[in-house]
Amino acid sequence: MIDVLSHTDPKLHALQLDLKEEILHLKKELNAVILAHYYQESEIQDLADFVGDSLDLSRRAASTNADVIVFAGVHFMAETAKILNPLKQVLLPDIEAGCSLADSCPAAQFKAFRQLHPDHISITYINCSAEVKALSDIICTSSNAEKIINQIPVERPILFSPDRNLGAYLQKKTNRDMLLWNGSCIVHETFSERKIIGLQIEHPEAKLIAHPECEEPILRRADFVGSTSALLKYTQSSPEKEFIVATEVGILHQMQKACPNKIFIPAPPDENCACNECPHMKRNTVEKLYSCMKNRQPEIILDALLMKRALTPIHRMLEMS
Numbered sequence: 163m164i165d166v167l168s169h170t171d172p173k174l175h176a177l178q179l180d181l182k183e184e185i186l187h188l189k190k191e192l193n194a195v196i197l198a199h200y201y202q203e204s205e206i207q208d209l210a211d212f213v214g215d216s217l218d219l220s221r222r223a224a225s226t227n228a229d230v231i232v233f234a235g236v237h238f239m240a241e242t243a244k245i246l247n248p249l250k251q252v253l254l255p256d257i258e259a260g261c262s263l264a265d266s267c268p269a270a271q272f273k274a275f276r277q278l279h280p281d282h283i284s285i286t287y288i289n290c291s292a293e294v295k296a297l298s299d300i301i302c303t304s305s306n307a308e309k310i311i312n313q314i315p316v317e318r319p320i321l322f323s324p325d326r327n328l329g330a331y332l333q334k335k336t337n338r339d340m341l342l343w344n345g346s347c348i349v350h351e352t353f354s355e356r357k358i359i360g361l362q363i364e365h366p367e368a369k370l371i372a373h374p375e376c377e378e379p380i381l382r383r384a385d386f387v388g389s390t391s392a393l394l395k396y397t398q399s400s401p402e403k404e405f406i407v408a409t410e411v412g413i414l415h416q417m418q419k420a421c422p423n424k425i426f427i428p429a430p431p432d433e434n435c436a437c438n439e440c441p442h443m444k445r446n447t448v449e450k451l452y453s454c455m456k457n458r459q460p461e462i463i464l465d466a467l468l469m470k471r472a473l474t475p476i477h478r479m480l481e482m483s
Protein backbone atom coordinates (compact mmCIF):
# COMPACT_ATOMS: atom_id res chain seq x y z
CA MET A 163 0.00 0.00 0.00
CA ILE A 164 2.70 2.48 1.06
CA ASP A 165 4.75 1.48 -1.95
CA VAL A 166 1.90 2.07 -4.38
CA LEU A 167 1.23 5.49 -2.84
CA SER A 168 4.87 6.54 -2.94
CA HIS A 169 5.09 5.76 -6.65
CA THR A 170 2.06 7.88 -7.47
CA ASP A 171 2.83 10.77 -5.10
CA PRO A 172 3.73 13.64 -7.49
CA LYS A 173 5.88 15.38 -4.84
CA LEU A 174 7.95 12.27 -4.28
CA HIS A 175 8.24 11.71 -8.00
CA ALA A 176 9.51 15.28 -8.47
CA LEU A 177 11.99 14.78 -5.62
CA GLN A 178 13.33 11.63 -7.25
CA LEU A 179 13.68 13.46 -10.56
CA ASP A 180 15.63 16.23 -8.79
CA LEU A 181 17.88 13.65 -7.21
CA LYS A 182 18.63 12.12 -10.60
CA GLU A 183 19.40 15.58 -12.02
CA GLU A 184 21.69 16.27 -9.07
CA ILE A 185 23.52 12.97 -9.52
CA LEU A 186 24.11 13.70 -13.21
CA HIS A 187 25.32 17.19 -12.32
CA LEU A 188 27.71 15.85 -9.65
CA LYS A 189 28.99 13.26 -12.12
CA LYS A 190 30.15 16.07 -14.42
CA GLU A 191 31.52 18.17 -11.59
CA LEU A 192 33.61 15.29 -10.17
CA ASN A 193 34.51 13.80 -13.57
CA ALA A 194 33.11 10.60 -12.13
CA VAL A 195 32.01 7.33 -13.67
CA ILE A 196 29.14 5.34 -12.13
CA LEU A 197 29.64 1.57 -12.40
CA ALA A 198 26.74 -0.64 -11.33
CA HIS A 199 26.20 -4.37 -10.91
CA TYR A 200 23.06 -6.04 -12.32
CA TYR A 201 21.80 -6.70 -8.78
CA GLN A 202 21.42 -2.99 -8.00
CA GLU A 203 17.91 -1.55 -7.88
CA SER A 204 16.64 -0.60 -11.35
CA GLU A 205 16.79 3.19 -10.73
CA ILE A 206 20.51 2.91 -9.98
CA GLN A 207 21.11 0.72 -13.05
CA ASP A 208 19.39 3.36 -15.19
CA LEU A 209 21.62 6.11 -13.80
CA ALA A 210 24.88 4.20 -14.30
CA ASP A 211 27.38 4.74 -17.11
CA PHE A 212 27.94 1.02 -17.24
CA VAL A 213 26.09 -2.00 -15.83
CA GLY A 214 27.84 -5.36 -15.84
CA ASP A 215 29.04 -8.53 -14.15
CA SER A 216 32.09 -8.69 -11.89
CA LEU A 217 34.53 -9.26 -14.76
CA ASP A 218 33.17 -6.50 -17.02
CA LEU A 219 33.08 -4.11 -14.07
CA SER A 220 36.73 -4.88 -13.23
CA ARG A 221 37.69 -4.29 -16.85
CA ARG A 222 35.80 -0.99 -16.89
CA ALA A 223 37.44 0.06 -13.63
CA ALA A 224 40.86 -0.83 -15.06
CA SER A 225 40.35 1.29 -18.17
CA THR A 226 38.44 4.34 -16.96
CA ASN A 227 39.75 7.91 -17.46
CA ALA A 228 37.43 9.29 -14.78
CA ASP A 229 38.93 10.87 -11.63
CA VAL A 230 36.32 9.34 -9.32
CA ILE A 231 34.78 5.85 -9.51
CA VAL A 232 31.35 5.59 -7.91
CA PHE A 233 30.78 1.88 -7.42
CA ALA A 234 27.15 0.84 -7.08
CA GLY A 235 27.76 -2.71 -5.97
CA VAL A 236 29.19 -4.45 -2.92
CA HIS A 237 32.39 -3.86 -0.97
CA PHE A 238 34.64 -6.45 -2.64
CA MET A 239 33.76 -4.99 -6.08
CA ALA A 240 34.60 -1.43 -5.01
CA GLU A 241 37.80 -2.72 -3.38
CA THR A 242 38.82 -4.37 -6.66
CA ALA A 243 38.25 -1.06 -8.47
CA LYS A 244 40.44 0.68 -5.88
CA ILE A 245 43.23 -1.93 -6.20
CA LEU A 246 43.18 -1.36 -9.96
CA ASN A 247 43.21 2.44 -9.44
CA PRO A 248 45.16 3.20 -6.26
CA LEU A 249 45.39 6.91 -7.10
CA LYS A 250 41.68 7.41 -7.83
CA GLN A 251 38.92 8.04 -5.36
CA VAL A 252 36.51 5.09 -5.18
CA LEU A 253 33.15 5.73 -3.51
CA LEU A 254 30.65 3.12 -2.35
CA PRO A 255 27.12 4.43 -1.54
CA ASP A 256 26.83 2.19 1.57
CA ILE A 257 30.10 1.04 3.12
CA GLU A 258 28.22 -1.80 4.88
CA ALA A 259 27.25 -3.40 1.54
CA GLY A 260 29.11 -6.68 2.08
CA CYS A 261 28.83 -10.21 0.70
CA SER A 262 28.10 -13.47 2.53
CA LEU A 263 30.59 -15.34 0.36
CA ALA A 264 33.40 -12.89 1.07
CA ASP A 265 32.52 -13.07 4.79
CA SER A 266 32.74 -16.87 4.73
CA CYS A 267 36.48 -16.67 4.04
CA PRO A 268 38.43 -14.80 6.74
CA ALA A 269 42.02 -14.06 5.70
CA ALA A 270 43.68 -15.79 8.70
CA GLN A 271 41.80 -19.05 8.06
CA PHE A 272 42.48 -18.82 4.35
CA LYS A 273 46.20 -18.38 5.05
CA ALA A 274 46.17 -21.53 7.22
CA PHE A 275 44.28 -23.42 4.46
CA ARG A 276 46.99 -22.45 1.96
CA GLN A 277 49.76 -23.44 4.36
CA LEU A 278 48.19 -26.89 4.75
CA HIS A 279 48.35 -27.41 0.96
CA PRO A 280 51.58 -25.80 -0.23
CA ASP A 281 51.67 -27.79 -3.49
CA HIS A 282 48.24 -26.43 -4.61
CA ILE A 283 47.74 -23.37 -6.78
CA SER A 284 45.12 -21.06 -5.31
CA ILE A 285 42.38 -19.81 -7.64
CA THR A 286 40.05 -17.51 -5.74
CA TYR A 287 36.67 -16.17 -6.76
CA ILE A 288 36.60 -12.36 -6.88
CA ASN A 289 33.93 -12.41 -4.10
CA CYS A 290 36.54 -12.14 -1.33
CA SER A 291 38.36 -9.45 0.65
CA ALA A 292 41.49 -7.63 -0.53
CA GLU A 293 43.45 -9.56 2.15
CA VAL A 294 42.32 -12.91 0.70
CA LYS A 295 43.12 -11.69 -2.83
CA ALA A 296 46.63 -10.78 -1.66
CA LEU A 297 47.09 -14.38 -0.40
CA SER A 298 45.86 -15.94 -3.70
CA ASP A 299 47.68 -16.91 -6.89
CA ILE A 300 44.95 -16.04 -9.39
CA ILE A 301 41.55 -14.34 -9.06
CA CYS A 302 38.61 -15.43 -11.21
CA THR A 303 34.95 -14.61 -11.73
CA SER A 304 32.12 -16.87 -12.84
CA SER A 305 32.73 -15.61 -16.42
CA ASN A 306 36.33 -16.70 -16.73
CA ALA A 307 36.90 -19.41 -14.06
CA GLU A 308 36.70 -22.35 -16.47
CA LYS A 309 39.02 -20.68 -18.98
CA ILE A 310 41.56 -19.90 -16.23
CA ILE A 311 41.46 -23.42 -14.76
CA ASN A 312 42.06 -24.89 -18.22
CA GLN A 313 45.31 -22.90 -18.45
CA ILE A 314 46.75 -24.50 -15.29
CA PRO A 315 48.98 -27.56 -15.95
CA VAL A 316 46.84 -30.69 -15.42
CA GLU A 317 49.17 -32.20 -12.83
CA ARG A 318 48.83 -29.13 -10.56
CA PRO A 319 46.13 -29.51 -7.86
CA ILE A 320 43.89 -26.50 -7.25
CA LEU A 321 42.53 -24.81 -4.11
CA PHE A 322 39.27 -23.13 -5.06
CA SER A 323 37.75 -20.58 -2.66
CA PRO A 324 35.35 -19.45 -1.32
CA ASP A 325 32.21 -20.70 -3.17
CA ARG A 326 31.66 -24.44 -2.83
CA ASN A 327 28.83 -24.52 -5.40
CA LEU A 328 30.78 -22.74 -8.14
CA GLY A 329 33.81 -24.87 -7.18
CA ALA A 330 31.89 -28.16 -7.48
CA TYR A 331 30.40 -27.01 -10.80
CA LEU A 332 33.89 -26.19 -12.16
CA GLN A 333 35.31 -29.45 -10.83
CA LYS A 334 32.67 -31.33 -12.83
CA LYS A 335 33.21 -29.24 -15.98
CA THR A 336 37.01 -29.37 -15.99
CA ASN A 337 37.52 -32.77 -14.34
CA ARG A 338 40.35 -31.31 -12.23
CA ASP A 339 41.75 -32.21 -8.83
CA MET A 340 40.27 -29.41 -6.69
CA LEU A 341 39.98 -28.76 -2.97
CA LEU A 342 37.04 -26.47 -2.17
CA TRP A 343 36.57 -23.86 0.54
CA ASN A 344 33.22 -24.39 2.25
CA GLY A 345 31.55 -21.01 1.53
CA SER A 346 28.28 -20.12 -0.15
CA CYS A 347 26.01 -17.23 -1.09
CA ILE A 348 22.89 -16.67 1.04
CA VAL A 349 20.89 -15.63 -2.03
CA HIS A 350 21.83 -18.44 -4.44
CA GLU A 351 21.33 -21.13 -1.81
CA THR A 352 17.74 -20.07 -1.19
CA PHE A 353 16.16 -21.33 -4.41
CA SER A 354 13.71 -24.17 -3.94
CA GLU A 355 14.07 -27.11 -6.33
CA ARG A 356 10.54 -28.22 -5.43
CA LYS A 357 9.03 -24.84 -6.32
CA ILE A 358 11.10 -24.63 -9.52
CA ILE A 359 9.73 -28.02 -10.60
CA GLY A 360 6.23 -26.65 -9.89
CA LEU A 361 6.97 -23.62 -12.10
CA GLN A 362 8.31 -25.85 -14.87
CA ILE A 363 5.06 -27.81 -14.82
CA GLU A 364 3.07 -24.56 -15.06
CA HIS A 365 5.37 -23.18 -17.80
CA PRO A 366 6.52 -26.20 -19.83
CA GLU A 367 8.10 -23.99 -22.53
CA ALA A 368 10.21 -21.97 -20.09
CA LYS A 369 13.99 -22.43 -20.02
CA LEU A 370 15.59 -22.62 -16.57
CA ILE A 371 18.73 -20.46 -16.41
CA ALA A 372 20.95 -20.36 -13.32
CA HIS A 373 24.02 -18.67 -11.85
CA PRO A 374 26.74 -21.20 -10.89
CA GLU A 375 26.55 -20.10 -7.24
CA CYS A 376 23.27 -22.08 -7.06
CA GLU A 377 23.25 -25.53 -5.48
CA GLU A 378 23.89 -28.66 -7.54
CA PRO A 379 20.23 -29.87 -7.85
CA ILE A 380 19.29 -26.51 -9.43
CA LEU A 381 22.36 -26.49 -11.73
CA ARG A 382 21.65 -30.08 -12.79
CA ARG A 383 18.12 -29.06 -13.90
CA ALA A 384 19.22 -25.83 -15.63
CA ASP A 385 19.14 -25.46 -19.42
CA PHE A 386 21.88 -22.86 -19.17
CA VAL A 387 24.39 -21.94 -16.43
CA GLY A 388 26.44 -18.75 -16.52
CA SER A 389 27.52 -15.48 -14.95
CA THR A 390 25.01 -12.62 -14.82
CA SER A 391 26.25 -11.25 -18.18
CA ALA A 392 26.13 -14.71 -19.75
CA LEU A 393 22.55 -15.24 -18.51
CA LEU A 394 21.52 -11.88 -19.95
CA LYS A 395 23.16 -12.64 -23.32
CA TYR A 396 21.54 -16.08 -23.40
CA THR A 397 18.04 -14.60 -22.99
CA GLN A 398 18.77 -12.11 -25.77
CA SER A 399 20.10 -14.61 -28.30
CA SER A 400 17.79 -17.52 -27.48
CA PRO A 401 14.71 -17.95 -29.70
CA GLU A 402 12.77 -19.02 -26.54
CA LYS A 403 10.18 -16.65 -25.09
CA GLU A 404 9.99 -17.69 -21.43
CA PHE A 405 12.72 -18.06 -18.78
CA ILE A 406 12.84 -19.06 -15.12
CA VAL A 407 15.76 -17.07 -13.73
CA ALA A 408 17.71 -18.55 -10.79
CA THR A 409 19.83 -15.64 -9.66
CA GLU A 410 19.29 -12.35 -7.83
CA VAL A 411 16.12 -10.67 -9.15
CA GLY A 412 17.84 -7.36 -10.03
CA ILE A 413 19.04 -8.86 -13.32
CA LEU A 414 15.43 -9.09 -14.55
CA HIS A 415 15.47 -5.33 -15.12
CA GLN A 416 18.05 -5.57 -17.95
CA MET A 417 16.49 -8.78 -19.30
CA GLN A 418 13.07 -7.18 -19.56
CA LYS A 419 14.55 -3.98 -20.99
CA ALA A 420 16.41 -5.85 -23.73
CA CYS A 421 13.50 -8.20 -24.56
CA PRO A 422 10.22 -6.53 -23.58
CA ASN A 423 8.19 -9.24 -25.31
CA LYS A 424 9.75 -12.14 -23.44
CA ILE A 425 8.60 -13.43 -20.06
CA PHE A 426 11.03 -13.65 -17.14
CA ILE A 427 9.98 -15.51 -14.02
CA PRO A 428 12.15 -15.15 -10.90
CA ALA A 429 13.02 -18.56 -9.41
CA PRO A 430 11.22 -18.79 -6.06
CA PRO A 431 13.03 -19.06 -2.73
CA ASP A 432 12.23 -21.83 -0.23
CA GLU A 433 10.47 -19.56 2.24
CA ASN A 434 7.82 -16.95 1.51
CA CYS A 435 10.37 -14.17 1.64
CA ALA A 436 12.26 -11.78 -0.63
CA CYS A 437 15.35 -13.95 -0.17
CA ASN A 438 16.11 -13.86 -3.90
CA GLU A 439 17.12 -10.22 -3.33
CA CYS A 440 20.69 -9.68 -2.12
CA PRO A 441 20.31 -7.68 1.10
CA HIS A 442 23.87 -6.37 0.71
CA MET A 443 23.41 -5.11 -2.85
CA LYS A 444 20.09 -3.56 -1.87
CA ARG A 445 21.69 -1.46 0.88
CA ASN A 446 22.59 1.00 -1.89
CA THR A 447 19.78 3.41 -2.79
CA VAL A 448 19.51 6.40 -5.14
CA GLU A 449 19.55 8.65 -2.06
CA LYS A 450 22.81 7.10 -0.81
CA LEU A 451 24.27 7.31 -4.32
CA TYR A 452 23.55 11.04 -4.31
CA SER A 453 24.89 11.59 -0.81
CA CYS A 454 28.15 9.67 -1.43
CA MET A 455 28.82 11.82 -4.49
CA LYS A 456 27.89 15.02 -2.71
CA ASN A 457 30.02 14.28 0.38
CA ARG A 458 32.70 12.23 -1.43
CA GLN A 459 32.31 9.49 1.12
CA PRO A 460 32.08 6.65 2.09
CA GLU A 461 35.38 6.12 0.32
CA ILE A 462 37.36 2.88 -0.07
CA ILE A 463 40.71 3.30 1.68
CA LEU A 464 43.24 0.47 1.54
CA ASP A 465 46.81 0.03 2.68
CA ALA A 466 49.27 0.64 -0.22
CA LEU A 467 51.22 -2.58 0.33
CA LEU A 468 48.02 -4.63 0.53
CA MET A 469 46.84 -3.12 -2.77
CA LYS A 470 50.17 -3.97 -4.40
CA ARG A 471 49.96 -7.60 -3.24
CA ALA A 472 46.31 -7.97 -4.25
CA LEU A 473 46.94 -6.46 -7.69
CA THR A 474 49.19 -9.31 -8.92
CA PRO A 475 46.49 -12.06 -8.87
CA ILE A 476 43.91 -9.63 -10.32
CA HIS A 477 46.29 -8.78 -13.18
CA ARG A 478 46.85 -12.50 -13.78
CA MET A 479 43.08 -12.90 -14.08
CA LEU A 480 42.77 -10.05 -16.58
CA GLU A 481 45.64 -11.47 -18.66
CA MET A 482 44.23 -15.00 -18.64
CA SER A 483 40.61 -14.11 -19.51
Ligand code: 13P
Nearest residue numbers: 215216217303304389390
Ligand atom coordinates in the same frame (compact mmCIF):
# COMPACT_ATOMS: atom_id res chain seq x y z
P1 13P B 1 28.66 -12.11 -11.58
O1 13P B 1 30.13 -11.94 -11.72
O2 13P B 1 28.13 -13.25 -12.39
O3 13P B 1 27.94 -10.83 -11.89
O4 13P B 1 28.33 -12.51 -10.07
C1 13P B 1 28.53 -11.65 -9.00
C2 13P B 1 27.84 -12.10 -7.80
O5 13P B 1 28.02 -11.58 -6.73
C3 13P B 1 26.90 -13.19 -7.92
O6 13P B 1 26.24 -13.36 -6.73
Ligand code: SF4
Nearest residue numbers: 261262263347349440
Ligand atom coordinates in the same frame (compact mmCIF):
# COMPACT_ATOMS: atom_id res chain seq x y z
FE1 SF4 C 1 27.52 -11.89 -2.35
FE2 SF4 C 1 25.50 -13.50 -2.91
FE3 SF4 C 1 25.07 -10.89 -2.75
FE4 SF4 C 1 26.45 -11.93 -4.83
S1 SF4 C 1 24.30 -12.26 -4.32
S2 SF4 C 1 26.99 -10.12 -3.61
S3 SF4 C 1 27.55 -13.61 -3.78
S4 SF4 C 1 25.73 -12.26 -1.04
